[in-house]
Amino acid sequence: MTSSGTNSGATPGQARSAPDGPASWAAAWEVLLPAAQAPARARGRTLQAALREAVRSGRLAAGTRLPSTRELAADLGVSRGLVTEAYEQLTAEGYLRSSRGAGTWVGGAVRAAHPGARDLAPRSLGARADFLPGTPDLSLFPRAAWAAAHRGVLAELPHSALGYPDPRGLPRLRTALAGLLARRRGVVADPERIVVVSGVAQAITLLGCVLHARGVRTVGVEDPGSPDHGALYASAGIGAVPLPLDEEGPAMGPLREAQVRAVVTTPAHQFPSGIAYSARRRAALLDWARSVDGLVIEDDYDGDFRYDRAPVGALQGLDPEHVAYTGSVSKSLAPGLRLGWLLVPQAFAEEVVERKRTMDLGHPVVDQALLARFVERGDYDRHLRRCQRAYKERRDVLVSALEEHFPGVEVSGIAAGLHVIARLPGRHGPLDRFLERAAAARVAVRPLAAYGASAGDGVRLVIGYGHLSPARIREGVRVMADATRA
Template sequence: IARNTAADAYAELVAEGWLTARQGSGTTVAERAEPVPPTRARRSSRPPRPAHDLRQGQPDAAAFPRTAWLAAGRRALTAAPNEAFGPGDPQGRRELREVLADYLARARGVRTDPDRIVVCSGFAHALRLLFDGPRAVLPARTAGSLAVEGYGLAFHRGLLAAAGATTRPLPLDEHGARVGGLAEDPEIRTALLTPAHQFPTGGPLHPGRRAAVVDWARGRGGLVLEDDYDGEFRYDRQPVGALQGLDPERVVYLGTASKSLSPALRLGWMVLPDHLVDRVLAAKGEREAWASALDQLTLAEFIDSGGYDRHVRRMRRRYRDRRDRLVGALAEHAPHIEVTGIAAGLHAVLRLAPGTERSVLKAAAYRGLVLDGLADYRHPLLAAEAMPATDGLVVGYATPPDHAYPAALEALCAILPPPL
């Protein structure tokens, strides 16, 4: 090659810092500190993955029906009209709303039609549409206090608090939330409940209380927000029907695909009283900004083809087996531990002796076992005289893949305290 070409190459390497050239000393490789690989830097900022994962609220990610979902997506995209690839309708694809209306009526006893369903990206998104922002349907600062169950997700309470809502806890007992307290506080206009399976303590809302809370909403001119987070997973008898069926004009039904399929889909739905539909759509805006229209079409086809029903039946059998194995392991290794909330859902509550929850959680962390304590779910304003605090563990038996479940159960049994 020409001498000038070599000289230009050397000059470029010197300019980029790879070489060092000094007059009279020749050209040498530049001394540089060894770079830290980007992957190593990223990993160092993340907490290590737990050895055993029994966190609640997560389905078995390995059980997602990939083949059936891909087939449904292929059929849905082939049949989709051209306009489906344009700006999204904030109410959601008509195809999905139609199959949801049929499915929810058949599986959950919901009374609705497609025009009263609004698709959203999940339960938290639904709460934000209702309470947060300048176009909120129920502006938190003017809608009065919001009643919530005495035990529930702190994330939801935090979201409501950030929107300006004041939450008032309802004590719980073996029949669910004690809704009689709603009438005693004239400031409460809205109640957020999990009637099919109280979260996290377990158990459905008593039939008498279901009727009472609907009567309260009618008399107060208020609303009940029904979080049907895992209503399809009942194991020992047919699922309890949705509270919304008792009065579609006083109950807002909120459901998602997060537990039945995957939280990665970011798909949920609101079944609304007729007078709230336009207000929710105004809060969403003129175009769909959250839920993918293509995922909506795929879910519609998955439900319509029967794939969703087959998947739910398969997962119900799998999770029931997981529950039975948990109960069996506890009966063998820790028979003194009471297990509750196992008739439905994806988790169980293990009752502990008073004063032992914190030490048990420390022992779990030492063994690389991740799970939640019951105290994390207690509303900070729930008075001890209204409902004494109870020590316990919230064990998500759906989370581990099949091959990891036996070791997770062994680790769980190992950290449980002996009988007093």
């Protein structure tokens, strides 16, 4: 069998491209070169194996036209008979197809094995009831208003704005955020000291890099607290020192004894214990920072959500030169947007901005302009009010369901955020047995002990509710109670 072709003019060793599949053929051509360098007795088998693998892997896609036997033989520096034999063998196997006078093509019977990309997003797959904390109700995301803002931004954004941005963020967004945070959280917000970041995680990483460059090797973290804080600082080469809490906030004795000069805090709604730092402890924490010329990093992850009274203002408002303040839209809009902010003391501003510049050259411009417009037009405030109503109702439903199905339960923490702490009566223990039964019933729930050594004894759970409808909350608590009842 011989194959005719229309390509000509290529020199030996130069890949000729087939008229109907040049890109596909050129991408796979080099895999055949080892066949030409194989020992003479193995050259035919090597060429067949290379062609077969090129088709299987998808480097030669279905429908790609191959060079004629004469052209391929000349390119590879082998005999035409060897190429003809390879074409005939792979045609018989179904990898290729040929037609006299039309050439040789990759057949359509073989489906290249393209491995699918795995999704490593954190999810409770297969859970009958998912009470894991930290996720807002993504169905509340204001799609219509967001889409309208997106269209408006694309219509008004000048071409010049699509270049590399100010690493701090668009001036328009920083100005909008300064007004928003001053009004809602009592922050001393200078737009020149706001850095737009891809969430609190990047803010903490930036601060970690700057602290490490200044010689800091340890920071204090709340215990119990978010495990992400310690992991993020570890990525910057900084160790985490656990600092125990009492009912008012971080215990000051252990903080002073730790000899750290930076501490990560969640004063408005401590995660996961649910307490709010007392006024006395907030003042003591700032006194400590001034005495050691230290830095308090304030993670205000859900400060907008307080249901029994107005939220307590941010700690940063009391001492902007010793507190770095960070927050994001991850709980208010959606974590997938990766939009947040960092307000830094003047002494850190230049170094943080330079780290941000070298890290990613600035945040995506369209996303920044979109959030700015969303804030400016009042859409963000309207969305927050809607979320406030929904989450307050769900918290009330959760507390009621726990009291119904777990008589004697103690629910602690302020009426805020997206989770509660529930301490179940002793008859539901021990903890490991409770968790085994819950898991067997496909109930996803996390113990307070998972967040640090100071969590205490008994069955104490961190129960997230923001992402669940009232009906799902009631049903989930019932299922958990049925599965774990002693």
